[in-house]
Amino acid sequence: MENNSNNDKKSRRDFIHITSGVTVATGAAAVAWPLIDQMNPSADVLALASVEVDLEPLQPGQSISVLWRGKPLFIRRRTEEEISEARDIDLNTLKDPELDEDRAKNSNYLVMVGVCTHLGCVPLGQQGEYGGWFCPCHGSHYDTSGRIRKGPAPTNLEIPPYVFLNETTIKIG
Amino acid sequence: MSNIKNGKGVIGWIDYRLPIFSTLQHTLVDYPTPKNLNYWWNFGSLAGIFLLIQIITGIVLAMHYTPSVEGAFASIEHIMRDVNYGWLIRYIHMNGASFFFIVVYIHIFRGLYYGSYKSPREVLWWLGLTILLLMMATAFMGYVLPWGQMSFWGATVITNLFSAVPIVGTAVVEWLWGGFAVDNALLNRFFALHYLFPFLIVGVVILHIVALHTHGSNNPLGIDRKGPQDSIPFHPYYTIKDLFGLSFVLTIFAAVVFYAPDYLGHPDNYIPADPLKTPAHIVPEWYFLPFYAILRAVPDKLGGVIAMISAILILFALPWLDTSKVRSATFRPIYKKFFWFLLIDVIILTWVGGSPAEGHFILIGRLATIYYFAHFIIFMPIIGIIETPKPLPNSISEAVLKKPIKDGT
Numbered sequence: 001m002e003n004n005s006n007n008d009k010k011s012r013r014d015f016i017h018i019t020s021g022v023t024v025a026t027g028a029a030a031v032a033w034p035l036i037d038q039m040n041p042s043a044d045v046l047a048l049a050s051v052e053v054d055l056e057p058l059q060p061g062q063s064i065s066v067l068w069r070g071k072p073l074f075i076r077r078r079t080e081e082e083i084s085e086a087r088d089i090d091l092n093t094l095k096d097p098e099l100d101e102d103r104a105k106n107s108n109y110l111v112m113v114g115v116c117t118h119l120g121c122v123p124l125g126q127q128g129e130y131g132g133w134f135c136p137c138h139g140s141h142y143d144t145s146g147r148i149r150k151g152p153a154p155t156n157l158e159i160p161p162y163v164f165l166n167e168t169t170i171k172i173g
Numbered sequence: 174m175s176n177i178k179n180g181k182g183v184i185g186w187i188d189y190r191l192p193i194f195s196t197l198q199h200t201l202v203d204y205p206t207p208k209n210l211n212y213w214w215n216f217g218s219l220a221g222i223f224l225l226i227q228i229i230t231g232i233v234l235a236m237h238y239t240p241s242v243e244g245a246f247a248s249i250e251h252i253m254r255d256v257n258y259g260w261l262i263r264y265i266h267m268n269g270a271s272f273f274f275i276v277v278y279i280h281i282f283r284g285l286y287y288g289s290y291k292s293p294r295e296v297l298w299w300l301g302l303t304i305l306l307l308m309m310a311t312a313f314m315g316y317v318l319p320w321g322q323m324s325f326w327g328a329t330v331i332t333n334l335f336s337a338v339p340i341v342g343t344a345v346v347e348w349l350w351g352g353f354a355v356d357n358a359l360l361n362r363f364f365a366l367h368y369l370f371p372f373l374i375v376g377v378v379i380l381h382i383v384a385l386h387t388h389g390s391n392n393p394l395g396i397d398r399k400g401p402q403d404s405i406p407f408h409p410y411y412t413i414k415d416l417f418g419l420s421f422v423l424t425i426f427a428a429v430v431f432y433a434p435d436y437l438g439h440p441d442n443y444i445p446a447d448p449l450k451t452p453a454h455i456v457p458e459w460y461f462l463p464f465y466a467i468l469r470a471v472p473d474k475l476g477g478v479i480a481m482i483s484a485i486l487i488l489f490a491l492p493w494l495d496t497s498k499v500r501s502a503t504f505r506p507i508y509k510k511f512f513w514f515l516l517i518d519v520i521i522l523t524w525v526g527g528s529p530a531e532g533h534f535i536l537i538g539r540l541a542t543i544y545y546f547a548h549f550i551i552f553m554p555i556i557g558i559i560e561t562p563k564p565l566p567n568s569i570s571e572a573v574l575k576k577p578i579k580d581g582t
Contacts, residue, residue: 034258038233043255 045069050173052165055109063125065114068172072114072122073160074133075170078144083107085131086145096155100145103159111170112146113160118153133157200386205404206411207392209573213287214390214411215418216280221378222419223273228371230266231315238318240364242357245320246445264434270312271437272426274460277305285491286512288500289391295492297384302488304377311370312458314363321442322452328355328363330455334468337475354448394572395500396565403569454529462526463519463545469530470542480542487549494549496557504563508556515548 051068053075058064063076078086086100087107104110114133116123121137128134128141130149135142140151147156162172177198180189188194237256239248252259281301284290290298317328332349336342351358389398398404405411429436437459441452457465464481471477487494502509518541525538566572 034261035229035233037257038259038262039236040257042237042251042257042259044251045255 050171052169052171055168055170058109060108066172068113068160073172074110074112074114074125074146074157076110076125077108078104078110082131082144086143086147089143095148098145098147098156103145103147103156105162106164109170110144110146111160111162111172113158115158116140116153117148117155117157118151123157200382200407201412202406202408204386204407205389205398205401206407207390207398207569208403208405208410209392209394209569210390210411210414211393212414212418213279213283213393215415216276216283217385218415219276219419219422220273220280223269223276224371224374224378226269227266227273228375230262230269231368231371233262234266235368238364240318240361242320242360242446245318245360249319249321261430264430267438268426268430268434270315271458271460272422272429273308274312276422277308278460281305282516284391285515286502286509287391287393288395288495288497288502290491291495291500292492293388294384294391297381297388298492299489300377300381300384302485304374304381306485307370307374307377309461311367311374312460314367314370316442316458317360317363318367319442320360320446322444322446322450323439323442323455325355325446325448326451326455327457328359331457332359334478334481337478339475356448391500392569393501393503394566394569395504396569399568456527459523459527462524463522464526466522466526466538467542467545469526470535470538480546484545487546491549491553494553496554497560497562499562499565504565505556505560506563507560508553511548511552511556515545518544518548 049069051066053064053066055075055077058075058077060077060079063074065072065074067073083100086104089100091097091099100107103112114122116135116137118135118138118140121135123133123135123140123142125133128150130141130143132144132146132149133142134140135151135153138152140153141149142153142157143149145156146159148154160172162170165171177185177188177194179185184194234252237248237252237259239245249263252263254260256262284298284301313327313331317324332346332355335349336346338345347353349359350356351362389404392398439456444452456462464484467484468477468481471480497505497508499505502512521537521541522545525534525541528534530538566575
């Protein structure tokens with residue numbers, strides 16, 4: 001009997017310890033989350049997450065850079081040679097195989113995040129061995145579709161989400 | 174835990190080389206504490222917790238704040254509207270300052286009631302007052318940072334206090350401003366110092382705790398411990414008591430933060446600072462009001478400043494102004510009444526400090542100011558001499574055990 005009641009006491013105390021421990025842990029997590037989340041992008045930063053660009057003034061062979069989410073975007077109106085160069089290619093020779101048709105919704109315009117996928121530098125336009133982009137930091141060569149061809153970068157230049165609002169206006173983000 | 178002392182295990186290995194674990198064991202677990210502490214002894218640890226809350230939320234706010242005349246106000250609104258949970262963190266910081274003062278003021282009045290400033294705890298008392306002065310400077314500078322109307326004019330009024338100093342006054346004020354008015358230079362240095370001072374407070378708090386642990390806590394009876402039967406270990410008895418009290422205080426704190434976050438502030442501080450227009454009714458934050466009332470009670474610029482500073486400095490002399498050998502007001506029938514009179518007087522000063530300086534408020538403020546100083550300079554020394562204290566119990570444990578046991582356990 002006595003043994004039994006001792007066990008009861010023990011389990012009741014354990015119950016109190018466990019429930020209070022769980023309560024404290026939940027409370028601590030609830031307090032910690034705002035302190036962590038405050039470092040995530042704030043509402044005003046998120047509000048700037050889309051930009052509209054007018055492509056009208058671009059002539060074939062011209063590029064512009066715009067700032068989107070603090071990063072440069074390359075928008076290039078490609079020449080016929082560049083387009084054919086990008087399309088007439090054996091996918092098996094690519095490090096990160098991707099069709100140019102999948103990268104450029106409108107073959108005339110190439111829209112990419114101008115950040116080298118190696119370590120974040122901004123590649124230089126119309127340079128390098130493939131006539132596309134060349135990153136001066138560690139020597140990555142991209143072709144006229146922004147695909148990695150040579151050098152340490154692991155993947156092609158990123159294509160941001162964008163839509164054509166009309167023939168010559170795009171909305172990025 | 175037993176591994177700490179015999180040097181076994183990882184903890185023991187480290188502790189043998191750097192005794193952090195045995196120090197923590199000594200100060201937070203084994204530390205012998207009087208067995209009769211009441212809930213008024215919770216407020217020291219509460220103050221420490223609010224200091225921690227202020228530092229954590231303050232560091233977070235500094236990640237989003239812009240210390241410039243052009244950007245400060247906008248960055249506060251940015252925190253309130255755009256930063257994830259920014260409103261919550263700022264409201265905790267704003268009200269945390271008020272709660273820090275509430276618990277520290279209760280902590281100080283606890284010390285006044287139970288004579289905690291008396292030998293051998295004079296240095297402990299001084300360190301506490303030093304923390305109070307640092308807190309006041311920190312709170313004042315923090316209030317300037319949002320660069321609202323109250324920030325700007327509060328900064329103007331308080332820094333102008335130094336112009337009361339004879340001869341070098343103007344030079345000192347221009348040095349503080351880094352210019353000829355409250356402007357960008359002052360905002361930048363206040364931000365730097367507002368970030369620095371809490372860490373100075375942490376340093377003094379550590380000294381405060383070292384001094385406390387040298388002779389141990391005072392207790393409601395105000396008599397020294399005679400032996401081990403008068404003490405219990407800090408853990409679990411007072412850790413759990415402190416946590417229990419903390420849960421109550423944090424509940425009230427949360428209620429204010431979520432339901433009345435601007436109750437203790439001034440709406441004027443949501444108007445951007447305008448150097449061309451002073452608000453009609455300018456008052457400091459509530460925790461400065463008694464001192465503000467004393468400042469205004471003296472009809473002389475320099476005199477007012479001296480009176481206000483003396484109101485705190487006089488507390489440093491308290492261990493000698495109080496001539497009674499008995500610590501606790503429980504055994505001091507006359508002092509006990511005067512303690513409550515002082516508390517009422519300080520409440521009156523708070524009320525007067527928050528009211529416009531006109532009409533009968535001027536007279537009430539002056540009488541309350543005179544009473545405040547009379548309490549310390551006249552009443553305390555005299556009461557200690559003329560008062561006959563009640564007989565003190567022989568020991569803490571005797572007094573504790575003598576109490577009638579209410580239930581059958």
